[in-house]
Amino acid sequence: MTVKERKKWRKVLYEDQGVPDNYVDDSFLDEMKKNVNTRTYKLQNVIIESGVVSQQLSSICLFIVTFIYMEEGTLSPQLLFTVGSLMTVFGYLLHDIVDGRRNRKDRTRMDDMKTICLFLAVSFGLSPILKNLTDSISTDTIYAMTVFMFLGNLLFHDYGTTGAVTSDALSLNAAIFGSVCLASRLPTIWHTFSTIAFAIQVFALWPVLRRTLKRHIPYSQLMMTWLLATVTMVALFTVKTVGAVLFLIGHFSITFLFPFWLIKLQPYKNNIHGPWDEAVIKDIK
Known part of the structure; x- marks a missing residue:
């Protein structure tokens, strides 16, 4: 009796090979x-990059401390607005110097001034x-x-x-939105206006400057991380020791513990x- 030799199996579904489809x-x-x-990470690089998260956490904590100072009357809205404006001007000039893109024809400094004036007037x-x-909402x-x-x-930044x-x-x-909620609990209109302006500086303008410095001056990241962490730590200690300790634990975990764990x-x-795996169609030019 002659046994017919079976053909070699091929990974196709369009012809009957005498076996089930899942064979x-x-x-x-x-x-x-x-x-x-797979990318291999180094501990030093991961620690430096994790500083971006610590910087954003420090910014939020500094804003909350500023709100507490305003609510307690320790910080006046006029002083906050003046200091914030001076820091914004300094950051604006620093951004132009570092980025070197002020020669663009699509936007001039006059256009920026008009935008600032419009924002301040609307605010x-x-x-x-x-x-x-939020008068009808509980504190x-x-x-x-x-x-x-x-x-x-923090999550979507x-x-x-x-x-x-x-x-x-x-x-x-x-x-x-969170800043408006806090600003609505302050005593006067000037307090509300200064807090909203400070929120724009902290959450809209400051991240842009940080990214620009990181792109052009990479070694500035480490300095900014520790400077912000130190200022935030001191500010939290003046308000609540527990808050400062929690911030220290969070900063240590984000900057050192989690990167070490990852490595x-x-x-x-x-x-x-x-x-x-799913088939991926490649565009051949």
Whole structure:
């Protein structure tokens, strides 16, 4: 009796090979690859890059401390507005010097001045409305909403990586909404106006300057991280020791503990790739 030799199995579905559709032979796993395109990180680089998260956390804590000073009467709205304006002018000039893009014809300094004047006029005009916006809402609810908004700012902030969760617009809107909630609890219209202006400086303008300095002067990141952390620590100690201790723990975890943990777990990464992956259509030019 002659046994007909079976043809070699091929990975196709358009012809009957006498086997079920889910059949595979011993050569199926020959195409398996592990950790394709895996990046290896160094502890020093991860610590420096994690400073961006610490900087944003420090900015939020400094804003909250400023609100507490305003509420207690320790800081006047006129002083906050003056100091904030001077720091904004300094940051604006520093951005132009470092970035070197002021020669663009699409926008001049006069256009920037018009935008600033328009923003200040609109903010001051809306301050009476914002001042009485949350009168019917309890203070505990306002504080809870502010906490969630600032957490949203931290979560969706653009830290220089690409991802579906990153959204500059959502992060900024969450921070401004939380700032408006706090500003509505201050005693006068001037307090509300100064707080809203300071929120724009902290959450809209300051991140732009940080990204510019990081792009052109990479070594400035480490200095900014420690400077902001030190100022925030001192400011929190003047308000509440518990808050300063919690900030210290959070800063240490973000800057040192989590990067060290990431490096230690890096050798255990084991992603497998093979013929079971989804097909990717490549554009051949």
